[in-house]
Amino acid sequence: MKRISAGLLILFMSISAKSQVKVGFEVSFTEPQAHYAEMEMNISGLVKDYIDVKMPVWAPGSYLVREFAKSVEGFSAAAGGKTVPVEKIRKNTWRVYSAKAKSIKIRYRVYAFEVSVRTPFIDESHAFLSSTGIFMYPDGLLNLPSTVKVNPFKGWGKVSTGLEPVAGEKFTYTASNFDILFDSPIEVGNQDVFEFMASGVKHEVAMYGGGNYDKERLKVDMAKVVEQATAIYGENPNKHYTFIVHNFNTGGGGLEHLNSTVLGASRRGYTNEKTYKGFLELVAHEYHHLWNVKRLRPIALGPFDYDNENYTTNLWVAEGFTSYFENKLMFRAGFNTMAQTIQSMATAVAGVVNTPGAKIQTVAEASYDAWIKSYRPNENSSNTTISYYSKGEIVGMLMDLEIIQATKGAKNLDDVMKTMYAEYYKKLGRGYTDAEFKTMVEKISGISFTEFWKVYVNGTDPIDYTKYFGYAGVTVKNENEGKSVPYLGVASKITEGKVMISSVSRNSAAWDGGLNVNDRVLSVDEIYIDSALERNPAVTGKKVGESVVVRVLRDGIVKDFKIALKANPNIKLLATLKEDATEAELKVRNKWLK
Template sequence: MTAKSQVKINFEASFTEPQAHYVEMEMNISGLSKEYIDVKMPVWAPGSYLVREFAKNIEGFTASANGKPVRFEKVRKNAWRIYSAKAANVKINYRVYAFEVSVRTSFIDDSHAFLSSTGIFLYPDGMLKQPSTVKIKPFKGWEKVSTGLEPVAGQPFTYTAANFDVLFDSPIEVGNQDIFEFTASGVKHEVAMFGGGNYDKEKLKVDMAKIVDHATAIYGENPNKHYTFIVHNFFTGGGGLEHLNSTVLGASRNGYSDIKAYKGFLNLVAHEYYHLWNVKRLRPVALGPFDYDNENYTTSLWVAEGFTSYYENKLMYRSGFFTDQETAQNLATAITNVVNTPGAKIQTVAEASYDAWIKSYRPNENSNNATISYYSKGEVVGMLMDIEIANATKGAKNLDDVMKAMYDEYYKKLGRGYTDAEFKTMVEKISGISFTNFWKTYVNGTDPIDYVKYFGYAGIKVTNEHAGKNVPYLGLATKKLEGRVMITAVSRNSGSWIGGLNVNDEIISVDGNPVEAAVDKMPAITGKNVGDSVTFTIRRDGIVKDITIKLLAATSVKLTATVDENATDLQKAVRKGWLN
């Protein structure tokens, strides 16, 4: 068999029917003398923890060896076996249908092509470490390609990847996107804007550079030679996906002039950019090297994703986009969202991480009652841990020190991922105190969040506006559908839950009064008190029935945070050490 180092793998992507959402792929493998070659397509995209079965979009698969057609067969859902009879040159052709708008899936139409690499490129089984070359042949009228891949000198629209992990971590935008650049932390950053919009390039250059500089300052180095932001501006858009030296962001094309929406976009920039260190390099041990055929389970997504959600707040604060007061309130609101999720009392954040593959991306009508997001709970855990470290060290250390020490130890020194136990050990080393009870309470437990204590360490007062109020609460959500009022959600342990109202029940009347346009707010409890009964006449599976429920008191919280200007010197030191 020829040495793998002599194997060459080349791809060519072209577009003959972009209006029909297709890319034509040609893959050439040379220098590999085997009776047969298995080629595979990943079933998931790193950073998005769901098996998406990308192979379902492949059609028109053909293979030839030394210029002649050869036999092939599909040997599993995402793998094809090509009987090449030790031929030196094997060519594979296939088409990929791409018509799903998201930051993690490919989309092609007559205006542009977005190629999310895990759903586009095949790889020879067992050869993930092999380099490859990619040539893009833009459709007529398309003039630009944006990607984090390294360009090949002297060959337009041709790029090289050191291995398939790099290729799969490098999305490609093809079309006529608006491109501008800025330099921050010594790194050239390209911003590729598709879809138009009312953005101000000069303002974005300055504001995005601030985020880059503050993120880089945490780790003391920027791991990139160049970085690419691919931004898809739609009528309404959102979401982001991190990559090795690039990211894909979704945005609303006319939202840049609204201050809240603009800060929301910068929040997204901060989140995805911070991923350069947290998860793309410093990562849980289960997330590298990747198994592209199966789920990659870890209990630590609350660090990989949740902490990143938390750090977008710190980066926005440090970049000057939020004040102390605004930051405190933003974090209090994050706690509010977790406390008001019934599933937070059922599922731990470690379990949420492990079950991401089967629950997080496949929510149903009961998800809010049974699960918690490792993003939202992880954000809160990161904040509590950060304040705890700052308090234990009187403001001398914070979570930044933990993240940098982990990056230096496990990514740079050991070149591997970390375990949950290793992360806990580093937290204890930096803080000088035990975090065993913290882990038991907030990572592997579902105990209530002691937000008064933690905010108090930093001289921030938190009040619950709902405290002491005996407000009746139905515990259901409705939606008007074709003139009918339908139940869309029922909250755990509410009167509606206990009484037996169901999602998809049609509400005909409440206490004998017809339901007309009650969609956003159910007027059924007007004038009622906790303990009173309400009778719903509903239609379920065509059968009309009455269900009487007892109104219970609302248990939700609404937290308001206020920075205490009369805080003690220690509290001020903790606050400064925590945020700065």
């Protein structure tokens, strides 16, 4: 028998000791109308003088420190039926002085009353448990398995989650580690549940809040999205997948998880074709995350640090590319025509070009600064920042077209994503760096992307959209070109009948002339203003170069500003398919979308 070294023996003993540690949760609801979850956490086999338990400060996929511990109250612990001392030692950490007890029982309550896809919410009708805002973990032991038993409130009869059920135990689930538990939201109540099969995987849809949806139509259409997304990567890694859909009077947004997603929707929007299509776009976006970011991910995004920000410069790939593939999936699934798809992309290009912040912040910087800027916008954000969603979507489109052009229609961005998934998720089991992603793009395309990265990823150069659309035989026309339209450069909103300035665009007439956000507009050239200032005839009826006198109320003081109107700098793009496209252009076009 081979002798085991002392170091290995200690390691084996450590692993064995951890394998004896058990963590179980029980979730109950005694006052759901007051928005509380009653939590019980049982830890056994961790024999120490004290145990530190923590609550995450953020939810993966939503890059903002949300301080979930702020909603915790009544934290207490017991061992052997007796209360043991506890102490809060950090904003999200409680120390339990367990005195080497073999098992301890921790109790706490969580207040949950924020409606979003990333935060828990509880009322008399249901409980949505966004796991990072509900469950705690023993410090340093994220790899431990755990079980969760849900005790629905009286009258509630269903639980929907991506967690694995424990055989023979009703409403009891297991997670092999805390990363999986924190990536598995739970819906409890009387949600309407239906299923469909797609790509060999059972998909459950849990609808909360009612609505005018057609279940049979959704089964067919959602399956089309699933099939097209799976086709990109060649496999669907899940045994089952859960859509948790919250239907409100007005709703939106989504958050991806390992084998589930949470979507917000408008309960009466399913019979409106535009709104229905918007819901399917949301499905396409979040489902594509199943591969991009949940498995194929920037290296900083896992293993997660739940105490702090996890910085990466690659959210433009994780989120921006997902927005881009959302367009491709909608076309491939048959929901949009090719003309509609390219026009949507042209409009997205214009949206980026027309954002002043696109000239200030790179898409890599936008990714890194998500934690302090993206989720905390202010009145000046459009002047200083660009969304890694919108700019990333455009970078994905440009990169796709560049690859197709370079390979004469043989390869595209799909090939990059599929190969990256196989290499870094399946083979290496880790995330990728920015340099590694660039290397793969160059390998697939056969050309250098150094200049591309310099211009579009790490730079703020203008987008050469005419060149890239031209590869695919698409003509793009700026409908504002040659026009001289007067432009004040503000956005306004009507608040209790008052016209209030809500933003001022960088280098616009209003910017130069001194108008401020929160100014109440009283008149223009002594004409009373009671509608949106930017569309008011008192402004639009003027000529470029003419001046207007804008009277505002600022901090209780009436002020007049004489402002010389400038020409509107914004572009409006119209994309059309060339009827006389060359064979090479048609080859690019077909590889691009089909």
